[in-house]
Amino acid sequence: MSRPPRARESVLDAFETLVIDEGERAATLDATARAAGVSKGGLLYHFSSKDALVEGLLERLRVLSADDIEQIKGSPEGPVAAFMRTSIMTDSPLDRVIVAVSRLAQNGHPTAGAAIRELRVLWEDALRPHARDETALQLIMLVSDGLYFNNALTVGSVSGPVPEGAELDALIALVESSAGR
Amino acid sequence: MSRPPRARESVLDAFETLVIDEGERAATLDATARAAGVSKGGLLYHFSSKDALVEGLLERLRVLSADDIEQIKGSPEGPVAAFMRTSIMTDSPLDRVIVAVSRLAQNGHPTAGAAIRELRVLWEDALRPHARDETALQLIMLVSDGLYFNNALTVGSVSGPVPEGAELDALIALVESSAGR
DNA sequence: GTCTATATACAGATAGAC
DNA sequence: GTCTATCTGTATATAGAC
Numbered sequence: 001m002s003r004p005p006r007a008r009e010s011v012l013d014a015f016e017t018l019v020i021d022e023g024e025r026a027a028t029l030d031a032t033a034r035a036a037g038v039s040k041g042g043l044l045y046h047f048s049s050k051d052a053l054v055e056g057l058l059e060r061l062r063v064l065s066a067d068d069i070e071q072i073k074g075s076p077e078g079p080v081a082a083f084m085r086t087s088i089m090t091d092s093p094l095d096r097v098i099v100a101v102s103r104l105a106q107n108g109h110p111t112a113g114a115a116i117r118e119l120r121v122l123w124e125d126a127l128r129p130h131a132r133d134e135t136a137l138q139l140i141m142l143v144s145d146g147l148y149f150n151n152a153l154t155v156g157s158v159s160g161p162v163p164e165g166a167e168l169d170a171l172i173a174l175v176e177s178s179a180g181r
Numbered sequence: 182m183s184r185p186p187r188a189r190e191s192v193l194d195a196f197e198t199l200v201i202d203e204g205e206r207a208a209t210l211d212a213t214a215r216a217a218g219v220s221k222g223g224l225l226y227h228f229s230s231k232d233a234l235v236e237g238l239l240e241r242l243r244v245l246s247a248d249d250i251e252q253i254k255g256s257p258e259g260p261v262a263a264f265m266r267t268s269i270m271t272d273s274p275l276d277r278v279i280v281a282v283s284r285l286a287q288n289g290h291p292t293a294g295a296a297i298r299e300l301r302v303l304w305e306d307a308l309r310p311h312a313r314d315e316t317a318l319q320l321i322m323l324v325s326d327g328l329y330f331n332n333a334l335t336v337g338s339v340s341g342p343v344p345e346g347a348e349l350d351a352l353i354a355l356v357e358s359s360a361g362r
Numbered sequence: 363g364t365c366t367a368t369a370t371a372c373a374g375a376t377a378g379a380c
Numbered sequence: 381g382t383c384t385a386t387c388t389g390t391a392t393a394t395a396g397a398c
Contacts, residue, residue, distance in 0.1 A: 023289035142327030178359030
């Protein structure tokens with residue numbers, strides 16, 4: 001529970017960034033070490049295997065998502081709107097780690113898939129009181145999943161069709177009017 | 182335009198299945214050849230590189246999606262309902278190739294990402310006349326994307342939270358009532 | 363059209379110096 | 381805590397026999 005060493009965090013940052021920007025295949029120990037400005041041996045002091053690196057990202061996801069759930073619950077704009085808005089802020093630390101972890105999940109890391117599914121359940125539980133019924137809840141969740149899917153599809157500089165500004169506001173209003181309570 | 186040799190197709194099937202079931206990392210030339218029941222040399226006769234294998238899957242996506250667009254347009258149930266229903270039939274040949282190609286896209290294959298985005302535009306164009314407005318159209322598309330995201334998250338035997346049967350019917354009805362015209 | 367054998371490169375991980 | 385050097389396995393691809 002003590003704060004982790006600086007070098008450890010920057011290695012984890014580098015790994016996350018590589019997974020997001022170039023895919024998990026490109027996020028090798030070598031490339032991660034280079035991006036973090038350490039040697040491969042230095043990296044392996046902090047994370048003794050590639051699995052440990054993945055586990056570090058899962059831990060980061062747990063911490064950031066617990067924060068997010070609390071923020072959503074207490075949002076003045078209403079939980080549904082707050083939830084949808086955080087589903088699209090591509091550059092927030094939480095969104096970054098979600099995209100990275102879902103990439104890992106799709107490359108055969110079962111624990112990563114489980115972590116994403118658990119987070120989805122936490123979100124469902126937080127939003128359920130604010131959804132008209134279970135079908136409405138699924139509509140809200142699926143729109144959010146769709147936003148992540150489009151974010152996750154983007155590799156390198158080519159971005160997907162993600163609504164912004166007034167478009168996003170209109171979408172949130174539509175989801176709230178058809179599924180919110 | 183002549184029909185492709187049987188062995189070629191079974192190699193492509195094996196590659197697709199491996200990408201879906203175990204992730205693109207596990208879909209090596211070796212594993213693909215083994216699953217298809219040919220040697221690595223035999224595989225490389227039909228697909229001279231891993232990129233050629235990916236290109237084969239993209240070609241399959243183009244063919245199947247052109248069919249799908251036509252079917253959706255002419256559906257008696259209405260295009261929106263037909264579209265959402267095909268977004269969830271995990272075992273259809275089109276859904277399989279979409280999941281496989283989106284996995285490739287997320288592993289740094291830019292042409293795969295472009296192919297998925299082009300397909301999304303074709304769907305948008307087919308559904309636009311049946312959506313209330315652009316926001317409603319985005320709602321429909323994002324719910325479909327969300328269904329794919331949950332399908333794509335599944336690796337191995339652990340399946341995601343995908344609505345079925347009566348749940349799916351209720352979801353389709355809700356989307357139609359709030360976004361259809 | 364399909365095979366075996368092999369070349370080349372690189373990924374993950376260990377050992378041990380500093 | 382960070383480094384260099386090295387081992388081992390495996391992925392892509394080529395060459396050439398059948």
